[in-house]
Amino acid sequence: MGKNLKFNRRGFLKSSVLGTTGALIGSKAYGNAFTGNDPVIIRRQLGKTDIELPIVSFGVMRSDNAALVKSAFDMGFVHFDTAHGYQEGRNETMLGEIFKTMPREKVILATKVGADGVNRQTGEPGPGTTKESILEKFELSLKRLQMNYVDILYLHGVSNRNLALAPQVMEAFSELKKRGKIRYAGMSTHQNEPEVIQTAIDSNLYDVVLTAINFKHGMADQIKEKAALAAQKGIGIVAMKTMAGGFMDKERQHPINCSAALKWVLQDENIHTSIPGITSFDHMMQNFSVMENLNFTDEEKANLEEAKLVAGLYCDGCNQCVAQCVKHLPVNEYMRAYMYTYGYRHYENAYSVLDDIGLSSNPCADCSACTVNCPKGFQIAQRIADVSRLTDMPKELLV
Numbered sequence: 001m002g003k004n005l006k007f008n009r010r011g012f013l014k015s016s017v018l019g020t021t022g023a024l025i026g027s028k029a030y031g032n033a034f035t036g037n038d039p040v041i042i043r044r045q046l047g048k049t050d051i052e053l054p055i056v057s058f059g060v061m062r063s064d065n066a067a068l069v070k071s072a073f074d075m076g077f078v079h080f081d082t083a084h085g086y087q088e089g090r091n092e093t094m095l096g097e098i099f100k101t102m103p104r105e106k107v108i109l110a111t112k113v114g115a116d117g118v119n120r121q122t123g124e125p126g127p128g129t130t131k132e133s134i135l136e137k138f139e140l141s142l143k144r145l146q147m148n149y150v151d152i153l154y155l156h157g158v159s160n161r162n163l164a165l166a167p168q169v170m171e172a173f174s175e176l177k178k179r180g181k182i183r184y185a186g187m188s189t190h191q192n193e194p195e196v197i198q199t200a201i202d203s204n205l206y207d208v209v210l211t212a213i214n215f216k217h218g219m220a221d222q223i224k225e226k227a228a229l230a231a232q233k234g235i236g237i238v239a240m241k242t243m244a245g246g247f248m249d250k251e252r253q254h255p256i257n258c259s260a261a262l263k264w265v266l267q268d269e270n271i272h273t274s275i276p277g278i279t280s281f282d283h284m285m286q287n288f289s290v291m292e293n294l295n296f297t298d299e300e301k302a303n304l305e306e307a308k309l310v311a312g313l314y315c316d317g318c319n320q321c322v323a324q325c326v327k328h329l330p331v332n333e334y335m336r337a338y339m340y341t342y343g344y345r346h347y348e349n350a351y352s353v354l355d356d357i358g359l360s361s362n363p364c365a366d367c368s369a370c371t372v373n374c375p376k377g378f379q380i381a382q383r384i385a386d387v388s389r390l391t392d393m394p395k396e397l398l399v
C-alpha cells in the first residue's frame with residue numbers, strides 16, 4: 001500500500017485554519033481536527049523518479065483561490081498540477097505568486113503544454129507545432145510561475161502515438177530535460193489511455209503519465225493493466241478525472257461520492273498519486289481523509305454501485321460515436337464540454353473546448369434524428385444542443 005508517514009496537520013491548523021478557514025474547521029464537520037493526533041498518510045514513489053508523494057495531490061485547474069492553495073501547501077500537499085492553458089495563464093500566474101517566497105524544492109510543480117493544430121483523425125501535430133513553438137510556450141509558463149524549472153512537464157491531451165512520438169515534440173522535451181528546465185517529461189491523456197501509456201513505456205523519453213481513470217471509465221481494466229506494466233518499467237502514473245464528472249445529473253442533485261471515487265482509483269498501488277480538482281476547503285478536507293484510509297465504508301460501496309447504474313456526466317472518450325454521427329462530429333469533445341458545464345460549472349473551460357472545435361451554433365439543429373448510440377446511454381443530440389448554448393454568451397462573461 002506504499003509508505004506511511006506522519007503528516008503535519010497541526011501546521012495547517014495553526015497557520016491557515018485559525019485564520020481564513022477558522023469558522024469552517026471549527027464547525028462540527030471537523031470536530032476532531034483539534035485533537036492534535038497527526039494522521040498517518042500514504043505516500044508512493046512516482047515510478048523511477050526521485051519524487052515520493054502523498055497519494056492525493058492538488059489539481060489546480062478550477063481553482064482561483066490563492067488562500068486555498070496556500071492552505072493546502074501548509075497542510076502538506078506538495079504536488080500541484082496546472083497547465084499553460086488553464087484560465088488563459090492566470091492559473092500558472094497565481095501559483096507563481098504563491099510559491100515565489102517558498103523554498104522551491106519543497107514544491108513539486110507540474111504543468112502542461114499542448115501541440116497546435118492536432119489532426120483529430122491521425123493525432124499528428126499541425127504545421128504550427130515546432131520544437132521552437134513548444135519551447136516558447138514553456139518559457140512563458142516558467143515566467144508566469146516565476147520558476148527556473150518545473151518538476152514535470154506534460155505534453156497535454158495526447159490520444160495516440162503519433163503525437164507523443166512526433167520528432168519536434170520529442171526534440172523539445174529532450175532539450176528541456178538536458179537544459180535542466182524540466183526534471184521529468186510526461187504526457188497527459190483522457191482518450192485512448194492504454195495506447196498512450198504503452199507509448200510512454202516504449203518511448204525512452206517520458207517518465208510520467210497523467211491518465212484519466214475512474215470507476216465509470218469503460219476502459220478502466222485496460223488502463224489498470226497498462227499502469228501495472230508501466231509501473232514495472234518505472235513510469236510514474238498520476239490519475240485525473242477520478243470523480244467521473246462530480247455529479248450523476250445535470251441538475252446537480254445527485255453528487256458522486258468523491259471520497260469513494262478517489263479510493264476506488266487509489267486502491268490500485270500502480271497509481272502513484274491523483275490530482276482531484278480542489279475548489280473549496282470542504283473538498284480539501286474530504287480528499288485529505290482519503291490519504292489516511294483507502295478502505296471503503298459500506299455506504300461508499302453502495303454509493304459507487306448506484307452511480308455505476310446511471311448514465312452520469314462522464315464521457316470516457318471511447319469514440320464509438322464519431323463514426324455513427326452523420327456529420328462525424330467530435331462528439332466526445334462536446335461531451336467533455338458538457339461535463340465541465342454541468343458537472344463542474346466551469347464554463348470557461350467548457351467554452352475553450354468548444355472554441356477549439358470551432359463551434360458557433362448547435363450542429364444538430366438540422367438533423368432530423370440522431371443516429372448515435374452511446375454505450376453510456378447519453379442522449380447525444382440533446383446534450384449537444386444544451387451545451388452549444390454556451391457559444392451564445394460573450395466570452396468575457398465566462399472568464
Ligand code: SF4
Nearest residue numbers: 315317318319321374
Ligand atoms: S459520447 Fe458515448 S460513445 Fe461518444 S466517446 Fe463518449 S462515451 Fe463514447
Ligand code: SF4
Nearest residue numbers: 325326364367370371
Ligand atoms: S443529431 Fe447531432 S450527433 Fe446526432 S447524428 Fe445528427 S449531427 Fe450527429
